[in-house]
Amino acid sequence: MPPPSFSDFQTVWCVQAVAALRVAERIEAGTTRIEALAEGVDERALHSVLGHLVGEGIFEEPSPGEFALNDAARELLLGIGGRFTLAWSTMETYVRTGRPGYAHVFGRGFWADLDAHPEIAAEFDDLIGPGGHPTPDPDFELADGWDDVRTVVDVGGGTGTMLRELLRARPGLRGTLVDLPGTISRAEGDFERVAQSFFDPLPAGADLYLLRSVLNDWPDMETEALLANVAHAAAPAGRVVIIGGVAPDEASPAFQIEMLLLGGRTDALSTFRDRAERAGLTVVGTSHQADGKFVVECRPRDVVAGAINVQDV
Incomplete structure (x- = not known):
């Protein structure tokens, strides 16, 4: 892959500058002339930055010195896109x-x-759901198979995209989605909804607890608290499946935006084994989904000690 050009960096930093100045928000609110947009900054400098972005397809200039939003500007600079930018x-x-x-x-x-x-x-x-990602893959292995799995709790499962696919792939399952009230209110699917923080006590006694793209959102202390909470709910014999937030030991560390936004972590498997043990869980299997996502299965530690031969799938 060729290295980025200097012009690529020019556009990135121009976007950063207008984001910091909240230019898009001001245009959306009706301030469109450069003279007004440049209040508190150098007008000629801002005009040149906006002119560059117009040339890159970000913003429009319907008449000299008059600026308007287009789809690219809205996506980059307003809403969640603006937060990320x-x-x-x-x-x-x-x-x-x-x-x-x-x-x-x-x-x-x-x-x-x-x-x-x-x-x-x-x-x-x-x-993070259907609008920005492909349909999630509900197919992953369990160390002792799916025959005894009747109930699944998707912990921090967003609006239920993965849970819907799991229930569609395995019609005999009953599902419960746990997430915050605002997110739960936007969920769609034939499953129970529990509107709460997943740091609060979770619905107990399910056969399977799923943590998909959750652990990578949290620093060490919160990660261990969440794992301990799930371990308590899964006892005495539930399974805990983690997809995201753990990587094989041989994998090179990869930067993800969750780290920047939240201070999240992705553990090497050896590190995660120790973290899981402290939370009351033991790793009993690992596998990969068809798209390469790394899957880690845990069981409550007391059950593992008495009943399961611990080995990788």
């Missing part, structure tokens, strides 16, 4: 500290920001 400016904070700098830009952490802006939260739910 401006969040990249916090990269240095993340690299220096290992912690997200999102609150320094938006005044509150990412989840609190979504809670304060339901319309952006709805965009985010769509982005």
